[in-house]
Amino acid sequence: MQTLAILTQVLKKNKVRITTIRKALLMILLTRTKPMSVYDFQKRLQHEGIDAHKVTLYRDIELLCTLGIMREVSFTDGFRRYELEEDHHHHAVCTACKEVFEINDQALEKAVFSLERRTKKRYHFASLSHNLEFLGVCTRCFKHS
């Protein structure tokens, strides 16, 4: 379990300044579990009275990724999203409302990692990671259609 103190420590160790925006980004990461796009972060910050330029967000997010604090979660809808490095989840995206549902299923996680190992061996890939997303229509959107 990460805390703000642990994360700011990482910044300090790397001689990276702890600015208002960066601290706010870390707080958001700690309180949100769903992957967030740059625009999600921007809106959330605005809500807290912080106006951050998108360029800054892109740069800070890239920084936090290289420091191993957050990771990019790839989706196929054209928006890059990010989450705390410690969460590795798969997601189900509702194609109607674009909501991202986090899938919490140990058996699924295990199965996917075993598929990854299998594929790495069969196709002689030096390193391998994966993206798995489910696309569908959530209950709520289904009822309203």
Add this chain to the structure above:
Amino acid sequence: MQTLAILTQVLKKNKVRITTIRKALLMILLTRTKPMSVYDFQKRLQHEGIDAHKVTLYRDIELLCTLGIMREVSFTDGFRRYELEEDHHHHAVCTACKEVFEINDQALEKAVFSLERRTKKRYHFASLSHNLEFLGVCTRCFKHS
């Protein structure tokens, strides 16, 4: 197994004109198995002496998708790619050379579909499809690095 005759029949039935570009697109789909981006199609057509504008390709590809002839295969690198509807495969993408390797593994396909059914039930999604891609470094790129 699809043939050019079957596919042009589909166009005719839908009162859609069979133009040089469309016929060439179908031929390419029939002889290629890997998913192709719009720019892949454009290069391939140029090679056969056909200069097609990207706008035309986007529109024709969309048309062929709605006719059920091709399908979009989503990747997370920002390029949409397309393949014949009958192929449903998963892919391994080399992050170095961007080559797409088709994965032909019956056991993997079965496993993934079972994960899909499982997830649909657990999360009450009305309909569900999935994207699974593996990302890594292929043998050739690994040797050259």
Add this chain to the structure above:
DNA sequence: TTGCAATATGCAACTGAGTTGCATATAATA
């Protein structure tokens, strides 16, 4: 085979996510 109408194509100009160079503002250190 030709002429006509409907459809396909190309062009130019646009959208929107993400990027880059540079000037200004701010955090950390002495």
Add this chain to the structure above:
DNA sequence: TATTATATGCAACTCAGTTGCATATTGCAA
């Protein structure tokens, strides 16, 4: 609190994909 290196913002860019409209081509009927 002054200094200086780093962070932020701005403007202008890139590039995949989209849209409106003018022109070219296809399929059909005569």
